[in-house]
Amino acid sequence: MNEYPSSNVIRPSGCPGLLRVVQALDGGICRIKLDGGAIRADQAEAVASAAERFAGGVIEATNRGNLQIRGIGPEHGALIEQLLAAGLGPRKPAGDDVRNLMLSPSAGIDRQMQFDIRPLAEQILFTLQTHERFHELSAKFAVQLDGGEAMAMLEHPHDLWLSAFFQHGEPWLAFGLAGTPLDQPAGSVPLAQGHALVVAVLELFLDLARPDQTRMRHLLGEIPRHELIAQLARRVPSQPCRDWQRGAAIDGLHLGIHPQHDERFYVGAAAPLGRLDATLLRGAAQLAREKGDGTLRFTPWQSLLLPNVSLKDADEVLAQLEGLGLLCSVGQPLAQLIACTGSSGCGKALADTKADARQLAGLLQRQGSSPKVHLSGCPRSCAAAHIAPVTLLAVAPGRYDLYFREATQPGFGVLQARNLTIEALSHRLDARPGAPLDA
Template structure:
């Protein structure tokens, strides 16, 4: 009988390139190794836009075209019960979602007008502000893509690596460079990373998507807890203003908060350190299983001490300075309302419901931003929009002019706190409707609880992937489908309660078998909100109450 202790240990095959094995271990790794996703651009211009949708092979259609911000759109009329059962080609409409990069959420007036024009002319007037500070368009035909690219690129915009296993749009403080309380403006680092690394084959084949955030604002306004890599503004006692480095965050079906490496990084060092962390992900990231390929899984296995050691020893070849953690902030992160800038002007932050706008509205926003301010706008990681550089005497006129566009600077807590992913309307992964459902819930709650004045976030997601950050909302709603007693397919939502970021980040509480039919959401959330108001103690947030409340009070 063989001694168990003498048996060779079974080596776990992760698919990490650093282990010396580049053998593709799944279909995605195969098509990436066969041809870089960046190379599909020329085929789109020369072949597919001329020969049409049917000419696009599967690896380009559902794979490499993501490297240029294009996802196939969900075919109309397919219910959520078929999402996981139909073949990909059965779910595809002959149209695309196009994601336009706006790193740091910054858009000039000219850029906003071009996006608005593309929306109106090529995208059936659709436009959604995502929680990644992008604008997403729908109903894009492959025949129109080269012309759209030409218009975007003429004003300094692109769709390069807006999707795919690449460094996606870089989140930045929506008030970078103008906030009176800013510790340091991270914009130069955002620009340098864009110029040096986006569209660069050095990082065009990562194990999975890769999300970056950079902000020197002390209100912690870039969701750093949920990004793969974040640089968060701090003041070092010796070196002055700089950034605290966080790595390995991500939500989806395995939510994990990012961890501090304990390293202080100067503004000038950010691009080099970013490249080092990104290289670790490229080389050591797990490529065997797609659902284990995000950087958060490597960080969970290594821990921050080992991760920092590998970063310093193998990639930077120097030691980073130790640094302080950012101060805890209970300030609201969305920048909604009228706020003074550092130059005597003001910004006006407004809340479209769940980020839904349109090309027509974007054009009108551009007109108003130019009329009452400098024309500049910013998008936020909370699906909100800011108009910058408004003289004090123009602020109330701008607020009044935005109201008829359903863009409120003084919204209800429900309108302010709602987010929603794309949902079944366009997304092939979704099970339920989200955007329209979010609007209905908000409008019902505004009518029923007009005086509700406590911060209250509602995040609506169409599937388990948590694109709307379900697990870190006061009320997180994860869409599902089930059959009713008569065999009819119905939309329901699994409820998560009491999640949040910022001061003491916490994942939401799952209550046993708590699911609510879609049509019952307004009744359920109204009942929940009233119970909270009746039971809360002085200064208690909904999150704090939800984690101490009896289960029966949460139903």
């Protein structure tokens, strides 16, 4: 596909896509959805070039392992053409919104994985984009396919999740609705039935949901879960999965050097606050071409992986990624902070969250602490799909309400203090009693 489609193909939505540039305070936003978070080096270079030529040069890594370009000017059609020419578009224009399938960034290479789920992911992505009825799904409707990897984002809720396990020596998939692989599964199917299950769930959802019920949780608010599962079983038989429990993910594997299931390694590095520029992205792409397999993988932690690196090259790759300005250690406070676009680019934000996060990181660095903190410019929480251990909710420029996560509390958790400055927040975080924030 190498033509920019006419506007009547692209449905109205507030969510940016590759084919739909959405306006913000700092210009247009184009979101590039990556299959399994992966991108070839030449494609990454095309993104860098497009950001330079047609936008302000700002590239963001998102919390679903995608990329987006910010600050796009009036030549957005030319930008889209360049990205399509690089092979970054959907199989069908109307399929761009619904190619929302999240994998572990280490799918196929993780030492803890049950099996390689990428072939199934390829089937599902093809169907999402080419099955015309699925184009009716909301641009936010999302599926997670989990291979049991040690590096996995298990806190992002999805409309449908599937998780790999073995039963009697055969590959199976546990699955659930409107939740995460940490929940009690609704049932299980053999791997060979995984694609059919996804199709059946999505078709059942579209059969039953009203237009205002855009997410699985909305439908479950009206139809009991057991009744929905019973209807699903009439389409694709499944078995109970009472004793299965997803193995724990290991924190911090998205940064640094880590062994793969073979004799090679991957190297992970984070873009500070999710922001890259063209020079950085080109440098990482060139490293992938010279020292890896010519690909990069983006993660839900707004970082990237350079996979399939030899042991002799791993230290050099890490050093070069650090030299590009990426963060490679969980001990760096900035690597633990999440911040939305903030008032410099979003009209709803009440504070410049990116600048405040950098100030907070500097203070925490001097204090020797690196808590996980989410700075949100408004209650929408665009930057974090999960609830962080600590959330700072902006109430005015440079001032935030402080929340600590509490499993029994909805939203951001328990309100601890109101209207604090960044300096005051750094002291409160350093002195927080109880469990360590970076646990």
